[in-house]
Structure formats: structure tokens, C-alpha cells
Amino acid sequence: MQLNRSAKLVLGFMIPALIACAPLFLPSRWQHILIMWAVWTIVGMGWLVMLRVGEFSAGQVVFLAIGAYAASVLTLYFHWSFWSAWIVAGVVSAIFALAIGVFVLRLRGLYFLVITFVVAEMARLAIAATDYLGASEGMWGMPGPANIGPISFSTKQGWFYLFFFILIIACLTFWRVEKSRIGRVYMYIGTSADLAQSFGLHIMKYKVQAFVLGGFFTGLTGAAMAHYFGAISPEGFVFYYSLVAQIVAILGGIGHLVLGPLLGAFLYAGVDEYLAIIPGWRTLLMGLLLLIVIFFLPSGLLTLRGQFLGVKERKFPWYFLRRRS
Amino acid sequence: MVSLSVYWVTLSLNYVLLATGLTLTISIMRVVNLAHGHFYMAGAFVFLVLFKQAHLYYGIAILLSIVTVGGLGMLIEAKLYRPLGGRIAPSIVCMSGLLLILEGIAVVVFGPDFRDIPPLLAGTVNVGGTVVGIERILVACVALLAMAGLFYLLRYTKLGKSMRATAQDREAASLMGINVGLVSSVSMGIGVALAALAGIQISAVYYISPFVGIGALVTSILVITLGGMGSVMGAFIAAFVIGACDSFGPMLVGRYYQLLGLGIITLILLLRPLGLLGTPFEVSD
Numbered sequence: 001m002q003l004n005r006s007a008k009l010v011l012g013f014m015i016p017a018l019i020a021c022a023p024l025f026l027p028s029r030w031q032h033i034l035i036m037w038a039v040w041t042i043v044g045m046g047w048l049v050m051l052r053v054g055e056f057s058a059g060q061v062v063f064l065a066i067g068a069y070a071a072s073v074l075t076l077y078f079h080w081s082f083w084s085a086w087i088v089a090g091v092v093s094a095i096f097a098l099a100i101g102v103f104v105l106r107l108r109g110l111y112f113l114v115i116t117f118v119v120a121e122m123a124r125l126a127i128a129a130t131d132y133l134g135a136s137e138g139m140w141g142m143p144g145p146a147n148i149g150p151i152s153f154s155t156k157q158g159w160f161y162l163f164f165f166i167l168i169i170a171c172l173t174f175w176r177v178e179k180s181r182i183g184r185v186y187m188y189i190g191t192s193a194d195l196a197q198s199f200g201l202h203i204m205k206y207k208v209q210a211f212v213l214g215g216f217f218t219g220l221t222g223a224a225m226a227h228y229f230g231a232i233s234p235e236g237f238v239f240y241y242s243l244v245a246q247i248v249a250i251l252g253g254i255g256h257l258v259l260g261p262l263l264g265a266f267l268y269a270g271v272d273e274y275l276a277i278i279p280g281w282r283t284l285l286m287g288l289l290l291l292i293v294i295f296f297l298p299s300g301l302l303t304l305r306g307q308f309l310g311v312k313e314r315k316f317p318w319y320f321l322r323r324r325s
Numbered sequence: 326m327v328s329l330s331v332y333w334v335t336l337s338l339n340y341v342l343l344a345t346g347l348t349l350t351i352s353i354m355r356v357v358n359l360a361h362g363h364f365y366m367a368g369a370f371v372f373l374v375l376f377k378q379a380h381l382y383y384g385i386a387i388l389l390s391i392v393t394v395g396g397l398g399m400l401i402e403a404k405l406y407r408p409l410g411g412r413i414a415p416s417i418v419c420m421s422g423l424l425l426i427l428e429g430i431a432v433v434v435f436g437p438d439f440r441d442i443p444p445l446l447a448g449t450v451n452v453g454g455t456v457v458g459i460e461r462i463l464v465a466c467v468a469l470l471a472m473a474g475l476f477y478l479l480r481y482t483k484l485g486k487s488m489r490a491t492a493q494d495r496e497a498a499s500l501m502g503i504n505v506g507l508v509s510s511v512s513m514g515i516g517v518a519l520a521a522l523a524g525i526q527i528s529a530v531y532y533i534s535p536f537v538g539i540g541a542l543v544t545s546i547l548v549i550t551l552g553g554m555g556s557v558m559g560a561f562i563a564a565f566v567i568g569a570c571d572s573f574g575p576m577l578v579g580r581y582y583q584l585l586g587l588g589i590i591t592l593i594l595l596l597r598p599l600g601l602l603g604t605p606f607e608v609s610d
Binding site for chain 1: 356357359405408409413414415417418419421422423424425426427428429430432433437539540542543546547550554579580581583584587591594598
């Protein structure tokens with residue numbers, strides 16, 4: 001449906017406002033689902049922004065882990081307030097992304113894929129080997145934030161608003177990125193890095209920028225998640241969750257940086273609530289889902305309507321770049 | 326010290342199998358096969374089923390497992406990977422999906438516990454003053470045999486030559502009359518079969534579980550990154566280096582021994598970005 005500008009603005013305000021009222025009438029279980037929806041949207045956007053610049057990140061979960069553990073260490077061992085620890089955790093994640101990105105993004109070929117994967121897994125193993133971080137048992141009992149006025153953090157209500165807040169900020173940021181010159185530059189670089197460079201665009205700057213952006217928000221989310229769950233362990237940051245970022249983005253639609261993961265995460269969070277108790281089947285079904293989507297709807301559900309109308313996928317050639325043999 | 330060295334050798338030979346398999350699949354697929362570790366796991370489980378449930382002879386079970394998993398690899402290449410037309414992102418996602426499917430099947434069918442396989446030749450032998458299980462020596466011999474066979478295949482047979490040609494330049498190879506599709510499938514099948522063999526061997530001397538796939542993938546990636554992505558000889562050398570990290574590491578750096586491998590790779594990548602024996606045209610952009 002084609003919406004004119006004012007209709008979009010109205011919807012843009014109404015829908016979040018509606019969601020903001022959710023804790024008043026939704027049962028706790030649904031609040032949890034919506035929280036996970038926010039989490040996976042943000043992680044998915046972090047992955048998708050890297051795909052935009054033409055890099056495939058197989059280690060997004062590492063930022064969740066760093067955010068979670070950094071914040072937990074600060075609140076549990078150093079007795080910082082949640083809010084300061086939360087921000088610092090996001091910054092730490094961003095710095096980590098900077099460090100890795102500057103080193104790896106300059107390498108051609110599939111090194112980024114491989115090294116992000118290895119780094120994520122190694123970080124998890126390192127955490128599991130460190131007693132200070134709780135080793136395999138993890139950390140628990142991290143104090144959450146104090147209640148803000150009528151919003152209580154001892155129930156899900158406060159957490160809902162926190163995650164919703166992060167989601168809004170992240171979505172606004174990535175929306176601005178998508179619509180602005182920066183987003184177009186990302187697409188140029190993703191389509192052909194050499195060509196973009198020959199136009200005078202500084203590839204490394206934009207790739208690292210995208211990586212740090214994704215890392216920052218994912219880190220914030222990880223920190224919030226750690227205190228929401230109250231306990232973290234290395235088991236919660238396995239490779240599967242990096243794949244969830246991919247599932248969420250691809251299922252929803254890689255065409256739109258914000259709406260794609262938003263849609264995909266909503267579906268995933270809803271389904272995961274019921275699948276989480278049968279982890280084996282969950283893994284299997286998610287694998288099948290990935291294959292089905294990649295074969296039958298590679299650009300995601302957002303393009304479903306377009307496909308019905310016979311619109312060919314012209315928008316993102318970089319996603320479909322063939323390898324030169 | 327001697328027993329640690331024996332451990333080092335057998336572990337490294339296992340890594341050689343894994344890494345060579347990954348090199349082969351990369352040479353065909355142009356992307357890192359993220360599901361590689363899960364074929365390692367699948368090989369061990371198929372062997373478990375064939376040996377324990379179907380009560381086949383040990384050797385026959387091994388051969389049949391390898392052939393089955395190899396065949397699965399060939400099918401995957403032909404039906405899942407090739408229709409994607411070499412597109413990067415869909416290929417990686419396809420392999421990720423495969424990874425999840427394999428792990429899901431393993432957990433659903435076999436449960437999440439560890440399993441091991443009774444050794445073929447129990448008993449020990451005296452080597453240089455320490456006691457070594459015969460099983461390990463057998464495992465090492467099988468691995469060496471497999472590598473020798475692969476080397477012979479690649480170097481001296483027509484199929485091997487076709488495989489090398491296809492890896493070098495697919496289009497030119499097809500212009501030379503090589504059936505590129507068939508050769509691709511076979512390469513993938515062999516690569517995957519090597520991983521399966523590695524899995525079977527590890528389960529004979531240690532244990533296996535549905536979750537070892539990721540660890541195996543990390544190891545094979547470390548090895549081929551160190552050795553150079555296209556090179557079999559490089560993988561061989563690198564496997565022994567990484568094997569040394571994993572066997573002598575715990576003694577030197579305690580529980581962080583896994584980071585040692587990563588550290589070494591970082592160092593090497595800074596000095597020689599293509600790995601020890603890597604060649605530029607292999608998986609470049």
C-alpha cells in the first residue's frame with residue numbers, strides 16, 4: 001500500500017505508542033516475547049548492516065556476550081549502577097568491534113566470515129575458562145536498575161520499556177542510516193568495493209563504522225539482557241545465536257535495514273517461545289527454515305507482495321553476486 | 326612427555342584429515358563450508374549406527390559410513406549448492422541451514438549425550454618407555470593411509486588432475502572437456518568423507534556428541550587459515566602446529582590453550598596474510 005508522508009508519520013507514532021501501552025494489558029508471557037523481539041531485531045540489524053557493506057558476519061553473538069559480561073562485571077563486582085554499566089558495556093562492545101574490524105576488514109576474501117566466527121567462539125571458550133567471569137556456571141545475581149517512578153523493574157514492565165527504548169533508538173539510527181547518504185554508500189561498497197573506492201570512497205572507514213554501529217547496539221542489548229535474565233553463562237552465547245541474527249534478517253527481508261529484521265524477529269520470537277523447550281527440534285526447524293527461505297524467498301517476506309505482482313528482485317545485486325571462478 | 330607427543334601426533338593427523346577435507350570443499354565451493362564440522366559429527370554417528378545397531382564389521386562400518394557421508398556431500402553439492410549459482414551470501418546461509426539441520430537431527434535422534442565407540446584393538450603397547458593404546462596407533466595409520474591415498478589421487482590420477490583444474494579455473498576446466506559438475510560433486514564428497522573419517526577416528530579414541538561440530542569447524546578453520554586456504558601441504562604443516570597448541574598448550578598456558586592457536590594465527594596473518602603456503606587466486610574476491 002502506498003502511503004503518503006503524513007500517513008507514514010501518523011503510523012510511525014501510533015504504532016510505537018500502542019506498543020508502549022502493552023504492559024498494561026498484555027500477560028507477562030507476551031511481554032517476554034516482545035522483549036525478545038526487540039533483542040533479535042537489534043542483533044539482526046547489526047548483522048544486516050554488515051551484509052549491506054558486503055561483509056558476512058558469523059560472530060554477532062560475541063557482542064551480546066561482551067555487553068552482557070562487561071555490564072555484569074561492573075554491576076556485580078564493582079557495584080556500579082545499572083545505567084552506567086549498561087552504557088559502558090555498549091562502549092566496550094563498540095571498541096571491541098573497532099579493534100576486530102580494523103584488523104579484519106582490510107583482508108580480502110572470506111576472512112571476515114571466518115575470523116568473526118573464530119573470534120566469537122574463542123571469546124566464548126575464554127569466558128568459560130575464566131573463573132572471574134563465572135567459568136561454565138556463569139554469573140548470576142546481577143542487580144538490576146532501581147524503579148523509576150511508577151515503572152517497576154521487579155516485574156517485566158520496566159524491562160519492557162527499557163528494551164523498547166533501545167529498540168526505538170536503534171531503529172531510528174538504522175532508519176536514518178538506511179535513508180541517508182551513508183546508507184547509500186554502504187550499498188555502493190557492498191555492490192562493488194573496488195568501484196566505490198575508485199570514486200573516492202574510503203571503504204575501510206565505512207565498513208568499520210557499520211561494524212561498530214552494529215556492535216554498539218548489540219552490546220547494549222546484551223547488557224540489558226544479562227540483567228533482565230538475572231543470570232548469564234557461556235552456554236547462552238553459542239554460535240546458534242549468531243545464526244538467529246541471520247535467520248531474523250533473511251526471513252524478514254534483507255531489503256530494508258529496519259523493517260526486515262523487525263518482521264523476522266517478531267516471527268522468530270513468537271515461534272521460539274514455543275520451540276525453546278524442545279531444543280533439538282528447534283535447531284532442526286530453524287535449519288529447514290533457512291534452507292526454505294534461501295531457496296524460495298531469498299529476499300525475505302517483505303518481498304512477498306512484490307513477488308506476487310511479478311516484481312523482479314532488482315534492488316540488491318550485491319546479495320546475489322556471483323563469485324568469479 | 327612421550328605420551329604427550331603421541332597425543333600430539335594422533336591429534337594432528339586427525340586435524341590433517343579435517344583440514345584437508347575443508348580445503349577440498351573450499352576449492353569447489355569458494356566459500357567456507359560452515360557445516361564441515363557437522364559432517365565430522367555425522368560421520369561418527371553414522372558409524373555408531375552401523376556398528377552398534379546394524380552390527381556390521383568394524384572395517385565395513387567405517388567404509389560404509391564414509392561412503393554414505395561422502396554421498397550425502399555429493400548430493401548436497403549437486404542439489405543444494407549448485408542451484409544457488411555460486412552466489413556468496415545464499416551459499417553461506419545454505420551451509421548454515423545445513424549445519425542446523427544436521428545438529429538438529431543428531432540431537433533429536435541420538436539425544437544430547439556424549440557417546441563413544443569401543444576400540445577395534447584394545448590393549449596397549451610400549452613405545453619409548455610409555456604405554457600407548459594400540460587403537461591410537463591404528464588411528465594414526467589409517468589417517469596416514471587416507472592422506473597418502475588422497476595425495477596419490479590428486480597427483481597421479483586423471484580424476485585428481487580434473488579436481489585440481491576445476492579448483493583453479495572452473496570455466497577453463499570445462500572448456501578442456503572436464504565434466505565440471507561431476508568433478509565438483511566428487512571433490513565435495515571426498516572432502517566431506519575425510520571429515521567423516523576424522524569424526525569416526527576421534528569417536529574411537531575419545532567421544533563424540535552432537536555438539537562437537539562447531540569445535541571441529543573452529544579447528545579446521547584455524548588450520549587452513551594458518552596453512553593457506555588452497556594448499557594441502559600447508560594444511561598438513563599447519564595441522565601439526567595447531568595440534569601442538571592443543572596438545573602441549575594445556576601444559577603451558579592452562580585453560581586458555583585454545584587462544585594460543587588464535588594468537589599464532591593472528592601473528593602469521595600479520596606477516597603473511599595468505600597463510601603459510603597460500604596462493605593468491607584461491608578464494609580471493
